[in-house]
Amino acid sequence: xxxxxxxxxxxxxxxxxxxxxxxxxxxxxxxxxxxxxxxxxxxxxxxxxxxxxxxxxxxxxxxxxxxxxxxxxxxxxxxxxxxxxxxxxxxxxxxxxxxxxxxxxxxxxxxxxxxxxxxxxxxxxxxxxxxxxxxxxxxxxxxxxxxxxxxxxxxxxxxxxxxxxxxxxxxxxxxxxxxxxxxxxxxxxxxxxxxxxxxxxxxxxxxxxxxxxxxxxxxxxxxxxxxxxxxxxxxxxxxxxxxxxxxxxxxxxxxxxxxxxxx
Numbered sequence: 001x002x003x004x005x006x007x008x009x010x011x012x013x014x015x016x017x018x019x020x021x022x023x024x025x026x027x028x029x030x031x032x033x034x035x036x037x038x039x040x041x042x043x044x045x046x047x048x049x050x051x052x053x054x055x056x057x058x059x060x061x062x063x064x065x066x067x068x069x070x071x072x073x074x075x076x077x078x079x080x081x082x083x084x085x086x087x088x089x090x091x092x093x094x095x096x097x098x099x100x101x102x103x104x105x106x107x108x109x110x111x112x113x114x115x116x117x118x119x120x121x122x123x124x125x126x127x128x129x130x131x132x133x134x135x136x137x138x139x140x141x142x143x144x145x146x147x148x149x150x151x152x153x154x155x156x157x158x159x160x161x162x163x164x165x166x167x168x169x170x171x172x173x174x175x176x177x178x179x180x181x182x183x184x185x186x187x188x189x190x191x192x193x194x195x196x197x198x199x200x201x202x203x204x205x206x207x208x209x210x211x212x213x214x215x216x217x218x219x220x221x222x223x224x225x226x227x228x229x230x231x232x233x234x235x236x237x238x239x240x241x242x243x244x245x246x247x248x249x250x251x252x253x254x255x256x257x258x259x260x261x262x263x
Contacts (some may be wrong), residue, residue, distance in 0.1 A: 002178055018184035035079040038124055039103065042073040042210035045101075046128055046147065051189045057224040064224035066192045066200050069143040070127075071153050071214075078197050079156035079247050083129055083237065086149050087254040091131035094231045094251075097217035098175035098183050098239040100168065101155060102194055103179035104211040111139025121209070123168060125239045125247040126177075129153065130224050132230070154239075154249045155212070161260040165243060168194045173218060176230070176238040185218030198257045 012029065022110065048067040049055045055062055077083065085094050107123030135146030165171070170185060175183040192200070196204075197215060201207060222229035231237065235251040 041215035046214040053219035076152040077151040077154040082252040093132040097128035102213040113195040183220035
């Protein structure tokens with residue numbers, strides 16, 4: 001396992017991780033065997049209802065403050081590896097959510113919005129996969145349960161450093177299921193922009209390097225469609241953000257030894 005960088009032609013070159021924790025870019029060309037998540041995330045914060053059109057399609061009011069929930073780091077999934085539909089704690093309403101991910105690069109606390117982007121290491125494509133039945137129907141407001149099953153946070157295929165994305169409010173984000181476009185929006189439709197989110201999350205709270213912030217999803221999720229469109233085995237989900245690459249994951253069912261699933 002190691003780090004690499006892309007050039008404009010798509011070639012990959014080795015990045016050395018030195019003993020002092022610093023990184024050094026090299027001109028040594030490599031052929032990746034498998035893409036992994038860009039880093040091992042310390043924690044994953046996520047924001048709900050952060051696009052105006054998405055709030056409208058759900059019929060919910062525009063929130064006064066960012067609506068925050070969390071996903072376990074174990075929810076992270078590599079590019080190309082499968083989204084696994086839960087069968088032990090069964091869900092038949094698993095949804096896709098294309099999102100811009102923000103990775104924190106240095107510790108921050110009580111950060112003002114005008115200073116917030118200086119704490120960003122980079123940006124990633126992400127998919128906030130959601131089991132809507134667990135999120136909304138089973139037990140009332142089970143956001144963390146419905147959002148944090150294994151593989152429910154695909155991230156990648158690369159991290160674009162902050163200097164490559166000077167304004168994260170000027171990106172286009174799309175999702176596809178089996179090559180059918182499901183979502184497309186500009187990040188300028190966010191209710192709370194990236195600096196505001198970092199400032200809010202760092203309020204009286206330390207954000208550590210490696211923290212991932214999922215900034216919300218645009219309209220077009222499967223839950224809001226008529227008819228509803230949930231993920232099924234054999235599907236393939238793609239998230240695409242300008243300048244950040246293309247993140248694609250197949251969909252499979254969970255397999256476990258006990259044939260009697262709990263519900």
